[in-house]
Amino acid sequence: MDYSATLPETGFARKRFGLSDCWVWLPAASMMLVTTISYIDRNTLALLAPSILRDARLSNEQYGFILSGFSIAYMLGNPLWGRIVDRVGVRASMTAAVLLWTLASVSHTFAGGFRGFLLARTALGLGEAASYPGAVRTVTQTLPPSTRARGIALAYSGGSLGAILTPLLITPVAAAWGWRGGFWFTGIVGALWLVLWSAVARQRNLAHPPAIAESTSAPRWNDIRLWAFISIYALGMSPVAFVLYQSSIYLSVVLHKSQIEIGQVLWIPPLAWEIGFFFWGWVTDRYPQGGASIPRLRSQILLLMLLSTPLAFVPLTRSYPLTLALLSFAMFVAAGGVSSAFAYAARHYSMAHSGFIAGVGSGTWSACVALLMPVVGRLFDLRWYNVAFGLATLLPLVGYALWWVLDRSTDRRPGESGF
Numbered sequence: 001m002d003y004s005a006t007l008p009e010t011g012f013a014r015k016r017f018g019l020s021d022c023w024v025w026l027p028a029a030s031m032m033l034v035t036t037i038s039y040i041d042r043n044t045l046a047l048l049a050p051s052i053l054r055d056a057r058l059s060n061e062q063y064g065f066i067l068s069g070f071s072i073a074y075m076l077g078n079p080l081w082g083r084i085v086d087r088v089g090v091r092a093s094m095t096a097a098v099l100l101w102t103l104a105s106v107s108h109t110f111a112g113g114f115r116g117f118l119l120a121r122t123a124l125g126l127g128e129a130a131s132y133p134g135a136v137r138t139v140t141q142t143l144p145p146s147t148r149a150r151g152i153a154l155a156y157s158g159g160s161l162g163a164i165l166t167p168l169l170i171t172p173v174a175a176a177w178g179w180r181g182g183f184w185f186t187g188i189v190g191a192l193w194l195v196l197w198s199a200v201a202r203q204r205n206l207a208h209p210p211a212i213a214e215s216t217s218a219p220r221w222n223d224i225r226l227w228a229f230i231s232i233y234a235l236g237m238s239p240v241a242f243v244l245y246q247s248s249i250y251l252s253v254v255l256h257k258s259q260i261e262i263g264q265v266l267w268i269p270p271l272a273w274e275i276g277f278f279f280w281g282w283v284t285d286r287y288p289q290g291g292a293s294i295p296r297l298r299s300q301i302l303l304l305m306l307l308s309t310p311l312a313f314v315p316l317t318r319s320y321p322l323t324l325a326l327l328s329f330a331m332f333v334a335a336g337g338v339s340s341a342f343a344y345a346a347r348h349y350s351m352a353h354s355g356f357i358a359g360v361g362s363g364t365w366s367a368c369v370a371l372l373m374p375v376v377g378r379l380f381d382l383r384w385y386n387v388a389f390g391l392a393t394l395l396p397l398v399g400y401a402l403w404w405v406l407d408r409s410t411d412r413r414p415g416e417s418g419f
Contacts, residue, residue, distance in 0.1 A: 039162025064377025077129025082359025101127025163270030171263030235399025236337025276335025
């Protein structure tokens with residue numbers, strides 16, 4: 001079922017000319033900004049990891065557990081915030097969430113060891129768990145069906161944009177005021193967004209969720225289709241965490257690049273992720289018809305499986321440009337997993353549950369990250385880079401294959417044919 005048929009057009013959306021065309025996109029643009037800020041906050045630690053690990057005397061394995069603290073809180077918080085934004089509304093819930101994670105980001109400046117960073121990171125993950133449920137819900141409430149897919153793409157692109165901006169913004173700040181200055185900067189940015197949101201959220205359709213007629217069943221944890229969606233989203237997105245959180249350490253230790261040199265290029269892989277969101281969104285809308293054609297979606301999934309494999313070859317090269325190219329290509333391909341996952345979910349679930357579906361996807365992805373990062377950290381300590389990159393490559397292959405099996409096990413709708 002198409003998402004576009006599940007919600008009525010809002011009063012804002014019915015204004016089609018003049019200044020109203022700008023105003024109707026303002027909530028979606030605000031969500032793009034909040035997901036951007038979310039990724040700046042979470043990637044600041046990853047970017048500055050070489051300096052922080054040295055100053056705080058942390059091992060790569062401890063760093064992995066700190067990332068797991070964030071991921072576990074993010075995992076548990078996503079479905080919870082999804083339910084909150086669906087029932088309470090985005091105005092109050094996003095205000096509370098961003099306030100929480102802004103304070104948590106600033107608290108990193110007071111951390112001096114493993115426990116301090118673990119506590120700060122866990123609080124950050126709990127607050128940031130609201131970002132994508134709130135973003136998807138805001139888009140579905142404020143944009144008409146004809147532009148909603150673009151609105152979701154805009155909101156989700158903030159993650160990759162934030163990852164692009166992090167090295168460009170944080171590197172000069174850290175160079176001038178140290179790594180603690182980077183976290184003060186993220187706190188200021190979060191506070192500025194809260195000021196913006198206090199104005200944008202005055203729209204009536206953001207105060208409370210509108211009444212939505214249920215045309216499909218609610219997602220249930222024993223539903224095979226929900227687990228098929230999770231397989232693509234959570235496992236297909238796993239290389240994103242690997243590249244975002246570990247690439248700075250790999251470039252520092254293996255290719256012997258300085259913190260400044262890393263900051264100068266680490267925006268490139270997220271840029272490929274940003275491009276991938278719009279490219280794969282266009283491909284999914286055009287060829288698998290937004291998930292309406294399951295056989296064509298299967299073809300897209302098969303292509304993504306094949307394109308995920310080059311990441312395993314990173315340890316085989318000592319070329320700086322080629323390493324960056326392989327890391328960037330992995331991010332580009334991972335964006336296709338997100339587009340495919342939501343196209344599949346759109347076929348089966350109403351947008352009345354959009355916040356929860358987005359929360360389940362982000363939460364289960366975070367669960368994979370929580371399990372993956374300590375293992376990868378340990379492998380990095382042992383300098384088993386071949387195994388680490390092989391593991392990061394294997395997970396999306398497993399995810400796509402698992403989706404294939406689960407989708408085939410569900411009853412086909414009339415008119416569908418096998419691949």
